[in-house]
Amino acid sequence: MAALTGNLASATRLVVKIGSAMLVNPDGSLREGWLEGLALDIAEARARGTQVIVVSSGAIALGRRRLGLPKGKLKLEQSQAAAAVGQIALAQGWQQALAAHGLVAAQVLLTLTDTEERRRYLNARATLNTLLDRGAVPVINENDTVATSEIRYGDNDRLAARVSSMMSASCLVLLSDVDGLYTAPPGSPGAEFIELVEEVTGDIVSMAGAPVSGMGSGGMVTKIEAARIATGAGASMVITSGHEDRPLSRVLSGARATWFIAHGNPATARKRWIAGSLEPAGHIIVDDGAAGALMKGRSLLPAGVKRVSGSFSRGDTVAIVTEAGVEIARGLIAWDAADAATIAGRKSSDIEKLLGLTGRDEMVHRDDLVMTGKERT
Numbered sequence: 001m002a003a004l005t006g007n008l009a010s011a012t013r014l015v016v017k018i019g020s021a022m023l024v025n026p027d028g029s030l031r032e033g034w035l036e037g038l039a040l041d042i043a044e045a046r047a048r049g050t051q052v053i054v055v056s057s058g059a060i061a062l063g064r065r066r067l068g069l070p071k072g073k074l075k076l077e078q079s080q081a082a083a084a085v086g087q088i089a090l091a092q093g094w095q096q097a098l099a100a101h102g103l104v105a106a107q108v109l110l111t112l113t114d115t116e117e118r119r120r121y122l123n124a125r126a127t128l129n130t131l132l133d134r135g136a137v138p139v140i141n142e143n144d145t146v147a148t149s150e151i152r153y154g155d156n157d158r159l160a161a162r163v164s165s166m167m168s169a170s171c172l173v174l175l176s177d178v179d180g181l182y183t184a185p186p187g188s189p190g191a192e193f194i195e196l197v198e199e200v201t202g203d204i205v206s207m208a209g210a211p212v213s214g215m216g217s218g219g220m221v222t223k224i225e226a227a228r229i230a231t232g233a234g235a236s237m238v239i240t241s242g243h244e245d246r247p248l249s250r251v252l253s254g255a256r257a258t259w260f261i262a263h264g265n266p267a268t269a270r271k272r273w274i275a276g277s278l279e280p281a282g283h284i285i286v287d288d289g290a291a292g293a294l295m296k297g298r299s300l301l302p303a304g305v306k307r308v309s310g311s312f313s314r315g316d317t318v319a320i321v322t323e324a325g326v327e328i329a330r331g332l333i334a335w336d337a338a339d340a341a342t343i344a345g346r347k348s349s350d351i352e353k354l355l356g357l358t359g360r361d362e363m364v365h366r367d368d369l370v371m372t373g374k375e376r377t
């Protein structure tokens, strides 16, 4: 859909997910030429001012041959062992391909809880933001060797969507072995290609059919689930074939693809999520100066905090309340309750002296803050 290619061209922050079949030949070797082309696409995106995060599969596919594992379905521990071998080769491939364009690759291995559990979520996001600010290209995969079945994503489609949401990306590209979504399995009678999905409805979910297993673990079902997560977090998403060289350039020049329209933008989606979170775990009582600063869109610093109440952990939602008891904002707190109480009313530069550790300068960072203006009940 030509109209939406602009979302890719003008993305401020882009997540690109690469399936194993794109990166790895059937004989278990890396498709270096293809990777070089994608690295050039990434360098061009960066030159346009787009920050790029890569979510790359391929560790298991690269590792299994090197470890002499048989063809066919692997047991969980065999996949995990294969990933341990393949991830090194994968990281090395990315490092070389990106270095050819003067770009620094950063390996980030995530598990499900890193994007689900609040405290780890804040840490992962801060690290990724730091990497992006320094101009590095994060190359993310699931931490396959340690993830057990209960804490696994199992597929990188959903991992990429969670990363896209966590990082407030404006666009997510899934490079896949299919070129998009069809009304019925591609090739079957009457199967029509869908160029644009405005909403991930039940009909769309049923078009995805049954999960397919090939080299990767995704199939269309996880791609549709990824679309639901990413578009709900304010990113537009596109599924396109990654088989040809220079796949991002191809999308930009109108190659066949299915686009999913974003609901709102990442900033509003994130604020909606914070504002709509359940009962706050604590209250942060602030002085008038801090209340005024928050109204102007600033972060909440410890200096403006009079006291804290409730038992909360870093990453929990707290209500920010004036001394008169009026709730003015909600946000994700950067400190546990005990630490927050210790640094309340103090300068950020005193934090290390008071707690013996360096943490965040803010009590609640402005990206994690939403003004609510409700009366406290």
Ligand code: GLU
Residues within 6 Å of the ligand: 019, 020, 056, 057, 058, 059, 060, 061, 083, 141, 142, 144, 154, 155, 156, 157, 215, 216, 217, 218
């Ligand atoms: N994390 C797996 C790997 O790198 C791939 C999972 C997937 O393709 O969805 O091999």
